[in-house]
Amino acid sequence: MTHDNRLHRDWYAILDASPSDCVQELKQKYQKLALLYHPDKQSPDTAAGEVEQCVQRFIEVDQAWKILGNEETKRAYDLQRRARELKQNWPVDAHVCLDDMTWDDGEQVYTYGCRCGGEYVVGKEEAEEEEDLVICCDTCSLSIEIKRPA
Numbered sequence: 001m002t003h004d005n006r007l008h009r010d011w012y013a014i015l016d017a018s019p020s021d022c023v024q025e026l027k028q029k030y031q032k033l034a035l036l037y038h039p040d041k042q043s044p045d046t047a048a049g050e051v052e053q054c055v056q057r058f059i060e061v062d063q064a065w066k067i068l069g070n071e072e073t074k075r076a077y078d079l080q081r082r083a084r085e086l087k088q089n090w091p092v093d094a095h096v097c098l099d100d101m102t103w104d105d106g107e108q109v110y111t112y113g114c115r116c117g118g119e120y121v122v123g124k125e126e127a128e129e130e131e132d133l134v135i136c137c138d139t140c141s142l143s144i145e146i147k148r149p150a
């Protein structure tokens, strides 16, 4: 992956929020997480590695709120996000019927070979419950859309 992750962060996911949340909800979620990951709130027994992770999360949460808490930057980000979603939805390599996939009884998953030699893997429940499910190859950037038996 050569994408710049900083530009492609999902700020909503970082705040444990969804794009449909209002600013008030976003703020509450931000405050909850900021408190949870605040370096000063960690217990003295916490391992150094964990503290470091908390600091990283704290910085991310703070960045997310800086973007989503401001009407202008939020609107710009939402537009960017939509455009990216549309683009991501585009390269579906094939439409595959669940019946065409191979059922792996041991792993309880459906698998399907990608033309790159990689594999598409999807859990039973996900495959059977979600509509218009798009899954990604475990090796390349292709994806397939799974059609459920009618």
Ligand SMILES: [Zn+2]
Pocket (backbone or CB within 6 Å): 114, 115, 116, 117, 118, 119, 137, 138, 139, 140, 141, 142
């Ligand atoms: Zn592939």
